[in-house]
Amino acid sequence: MSEATFVCLLSPSLCSYLYFPSSSNVFSMFEQSQIQEFKEAFGCIDQDRDGVIKKQDLKETYAQLGKLNVKDEELDEMLNEGKGPINFTVFLALFGEKLNGTDPEDTILAAFKPFDPNGTGFVNKDEFRRLLMNQADKFTAEEAFALAPIDPTGNIDYKSLCYIITHGDEKEES
Secondary structure: OOHHHHHHHHOOOOOOOOOOOOOOOHHHHOOHHHHHHHHHHHHHHOOOOOOOEOHHHHHHHHHHOOOOOOOHHHHHHHHHOOOOOEOHHHHHHHHHHHHHOOOOHHHHHHHHHHHOOOOOOEEEHHHHHHHHHHOOOOOOHHHHOOOOOEOOOOEEEHHHHHHHHHHOOHHHHO
């Protein structure tokens, strides 16, 4: 297992905003050799070998690395990122999202809020196109709307777009 894997596993400051989608497609994000490396890492952390990483597992892993004074709050924060038990699939999804650079869905939704002051879930396509084509990375028109679901009135359904960004397009998976 690489040192970088351990650093990310044990450092909430480096991996503080990880998102755990409930995607059954998580295994397709990695090569078989990577999955094996993650299995080894998971096995090193799952000290009691019950298939779920818990607070005691994290404490024992930290102790093996020489850090004995880890605060319970820090461990709880790490575990709460999973929004439930951290089994191997959730563990793998954690790294899939982090390595693919996808922000959590709520972070992406929050980025759209200034463009939707009434909270409708839609933003004006023309205004959004202008921003995407003239600011920051300067997208082309094709790039700007490649995945964007647009309603009959010409507005972007950004809640659906956020879902597509974080979970994939259902049409692609068919």
